[in-house]
Amino acid sequence: MRCPYCGSQDSQVKDSRPVEDGASIRRRRACPDCGGRFTTYERVQLRDLMVRKRSGRVVAFERDKLARSVSVALRKRPIEPERVERLISGVVRRLEQSGEPEISTETIGLTVMDALKQLDDVAYVRFASVYRDFGAAKDFTDVVNELARGAETAENDEDPA
Template structure:
């Protein structure tokens, strides 16, 4: 493994442990050249998934891109990193266990929406605003009104 600080390939594993409900291995590494310490994760990848975009282009499924979009939706929300990782692992497992070699970006988006609705209602609305391309505040109001039961709106009196 190449050191992210000095690019040396002289690194050693200091600690390994299971992560993400035993679906990954977390390794703490140290660089023998510069002394830098960093963490890597190893995950099983059952197969390469292609994502068919709305514009017709195709791209390899990118777990990190999925994680970034979810973390943006959950920014400053009371959701810890472990919950996010578990949610992402669940989405990836569902995608990889399908019999199709190719999934649509719409399928991925719907799985994220489903998972976010169960995890955090504000993150769900934030993600929906980008995914569904809200143009103005009334789009938010219509979405929230339509999905109030799913959002678990306990504040409504």
């Protein structure tokens, strides 16, 4: 692994440990040339994902782009980074397991919204506002009401009365 500080072609693994319930490995590395320390992650990739944009263009899936959009939705929310990483890995895993040669941006958006709905209501509304391209305050009200109805349904399902 190349050192991100000095560009040296060699680095030494100082520590390895599984993360995300064993779905990936975190490695702490050190550069013997400059002494810099950095972390790398190794993940299983089932296959290369291709994304079909609304314009019809097909591009390679970018996990980092997904992570950035989820991060924006979760900005200033009290969610641990490990849970965010599990959410992103879960979304990627579901997309890879779909078996489709190309995944539409709509499918990706709906999968992310479903995951965020389970994690944090505020992040869900934030992501939905961008994904669904809200144009009026009524759009926000509709999504919040949808969440409230879902919460009431869940409470009624748990209440044996």
